[in-house]
Amino acid sequence: MRKMEKCMLAATLICGSTTVLTSCSDSNDNPVVKEKPTDYSQESNWYKIPEITKEFDTFYIYSTIYFGANEGDPDYATLDNREMLDGIKVEHAIKSSVFEESTNLFIPLYRQASMRLAGDTWKNTGSIEEAIKSTPYGDITAALDYYFENYNQGRPFVIAGHSQGSAILRHVLKHYFKEHPDYYERMVAAYAIGYSITKEDLEANPHMKFATGETDTGVIISWHAEGPKSVGSKFLSAAMLPNGISINPLNWSRDETYAPASMNLGSIVITDEKTNTTEIRDIEGDAQVDLARGTVITNAKAVPNEMVEFAGPQSYHQDDYSISAYQEK
Secondary structure, eight states, X not given: OOSBOOOOOOOOOOOOOSOOOOOOOXXXXXXXXXXXXXXXXXXXXXXXXXXXXXXXXXXXXXXXXOOOOSTTOOSBOOTTOHHXXXXXXHHHHHTGGGGTTTEEXXXXXXXXXXXXXXXXXXXXXXXXXXXXXXXXXXXXXXXXXXXXXXIOTTOOEEEEEETHXXXXXXXXXXXIHHHOHHHXXXXXXXXXXTSOOBHHHHXXXXXXXXXXXXTOOSEEEXXXXXXXXXXXOOOOOTTXXXXXXXXXXXXXXXXOOOBOGGXXXXXEEEEETTTTEEEEEOOOOOBEEETTTTXXXXXXXXXXXXXXXXXXXXXXXXXXXXXXXXXXX
């Protein structure tokens, strides 16, 4: 387990025990779900159902934390998979917990694609899309259905994710919310961190708007964190698509205006891995958008992702959230 992870504080703002079948998307890029989704009327199929004490909700979709690397491991995690459940605790400590101070945080369990399946799909097709558009998408949309019908009670909401979670969120934005405009009208923001939202996505889906500043609502907020060694590289990681868009999490700029580390209130660091205790430290996390790559470049004193074959020259993918613990004034 890495000791240093990252997190961004926002603006104001998984049932079966057997291997499931995969499916493909249709010619219109619509996800096709063939197996029965998880039953989210069962509280045991949620990682977190909060006590309602805030004016806003957050619905969070966690990243790839199930590796499935052993022989016989299923392509998709079962909801009782210990590797995934342990990973959610860490992810909550360094990522999703940033939304708890301001919102009621909901986290459904879902049958996510294994790191092995996602990696093989990326190597064979150039993206992880075919791995996530069936079972994972089906579970998340079923969780959203139950959330809106039983938990939300008409409150404005944030929807957020990271990595595989944001890949699923991208399709939620493109398809689910197009089918449910009444829900979409209450969306404060979508934090699709660590997976590309592209220029083509916005052009093909006029209802999707990307943020241009910190006071925008009903918008998408997304970025990838990389170090300066990635500048000029033609390599796109498994979480990146061509023509991706990033916003600077420090100055909320989409151009290349530099934001010095003095604008960063600090980075979330795990200080006790057994208890997932965290604290805020200064690791000099500056930020500047690289328009050519569609990422955010930082000189932060953090440890790059070791999976270079998937992540690229100097990726801070696992720390997309926690390098920047920014709080809106």
